[in-house]
Amino acid sequence: MEKTDIKNLTLSGLEAYISGLGKERFRAKQIFKWLYQMDAMDFDEMTNVSKEFRAVLKERAEISNLSPEAVEASGDGTRKYLFRLADGASVESVLIPDEGRNTLCISSQVGCAMKCAFCLTGTFGLARNLTTAEIVNQVCAVKREHPVNNIVFMGMGEPLANLSAVIPAVNILTDPDGFQFSTRKVTVSTSGLVPEMAELGRGCTVNLAVSLNATTDEVRDQIMPVNRAYPLKELLAACKAFPLPSRRWITIEYVMIRDLNDTLDDAKRLVRLISNIPSKVNLIPFNEHDGCGFKSPTQETIDRFHKYLLDKHVTVITRSSRGGDISAACGQLKGKLDQMGQQD
Numbered sequence: 001m002e003k004t005d006i007k008n009l010t011l012s013g014l015e016a017y018i019s020g021l022g023k024e025r026f027r028a029k030q031i032f033k034w035l036y037q038m039d040a041m042d043f044d045e046m047t048n049v050s051k052e053f054r055a056v057l058k059e060r061a062e063i064s065n066l067s068p069e070a071v072e073a074s075g076d077g078t079r080k081y082l083f084r085l086a087d088g089a090s091v092e093s094v095l096i097p098d099e100g101r102n103t104l105c106i107s108s109q110v111g112c113a114m115k116c117a118f119c120l121t122g123t124f125g126l127a128r129n130l131t132t133a134e135i136v137n138q139v140c141a142v143k144r145e146h147p148v149n150n151i152v153f154m155g156m157g158e159p160l161a162n163l164s165a166v167i168p169a170v171n172i173l174t175d176p177d178g179f180q181f182s183t184r185k186v187t188v189s190t191s192g193l194v195p196e197m198a199e200l201g202r203g204c205t206v207n208l209a210v211s212l213n214a215t216t217d218e219v220r221d222q223i224m225p226v227n228r229a230y231p232l233k234e235l236l237a238a239c240k241a242f243p244l245p246s247r248r249w250i251t252i253e254y255v256m257i258r259d260l261n262d263t264l265d266d267a268k269r270l271v272r273l274i275s276n277i278p279s280k281v282n283l284i285p286f287n288e289h290d291g292c293g294f295k296s297p298t299q300e301t302i303d304r305f306h307k308y309l310l311d312k313h314v315t316v317i318t319r320s321s322r323g324g325d326i327s328a329a330c331g332q333l334k335g336k337l338d339q340m341g342q343q344d
């Protein structure tokens with residue numbers, strides 16, 4: 001009999017599972033707390049669960065775990081974790097410390113099918129989706145070493161292409177009996193899968209980040225093939241319809257690429273496009289990498305773009321490139337991962 005990995009289950013899923021074993025549903029809360037608040041790796045650690053029931057659980061279920069196969073630390077404090085999965089595939093998570101808070105960037109797929117032109121992960125294609133357990137186990141593993149304050153689904157993969165695992169993972173992260181992250185502290189990022197944005201909003205309460213990166217369909221078609229299916233007009237309408245709790249914003253991610261999307265006209269169009277969406281803008285200067293012909297914008301261009309947005313009362317942050325010396329910047333994970341794989 002194949003064992004059930006209980007880290008694939010949300011609290012309500014675990015309640016149903018436990019009542020299926022003939023036990024009271026409230027036992028699920030106890031077990032959930034052991035898993036995510038006390039990091040239990042074995043049913044025998046769950047001392048407030050009867051010995052008999054622990055024996056049943058051990059026979060029918062398992063508690064999966066991940067431990068990093070390699071950790072790379074950057075000079076600026078960024079740490080990159082390489083996790084080898086049960087089938088030999090691998091993913092990465094990146095811990096980014098900033099002003100006393102640690103943000104953990106986690107992966108949702110092995111590789112990615114979206115083929116964004118500026119992204120190394122996209123060039124490798126999709127190997128497979130992660131399970132809910134493989135997603136939450138990245139958080140369990142890093143939390144063993146460092147406090148984690150924020151979670152962002154911005155590692156390998158398009159989270160909205162794996163909603164059946166991502167929505168339960170978000171619910172485990174934000175469950176008061178689970179990891180207990182505030183819904184303010186968890187962000188899911190998308191390249192713009194419009195129907196799935198609505199599904200995400202129905203399935204959980206979470207912050208949304210949209211990787212926009214262009215202000216015309218012509219340019220966005222060129223760098224993000226998803227735009228051909230869901231052009232800007234549809235994407236921005238989906239942003240506007242996304243169920244945001246009060247006083248929350250959608251994060252608009254904008255990777256600035258020299259001479260492609262970094263002009264003052266782009267800044268002007270961007271302000272117009274997001275004018276009726278509660279949003280803040282993250283400007284991310286493109287990080288040059290081998291195999292990609294795009295160039296980083298000049299500092300002068302970045303400053304001019306940033307200032308225009310500020311002058312128009314748009315909340316904007318220009319993200320400094322973190323972990324550059326370990327290639328932990330967005331879209332550079334898989335490339336480095338493969339280099340590490342070749343050293344095996």
Ligand code: SF4
Nearest residue numbers: 112114115116119122
């Ligand atoms: S930027 Fe994100 S969605 Fe696009 S290819 Fe890379 S990992 Fe996939």
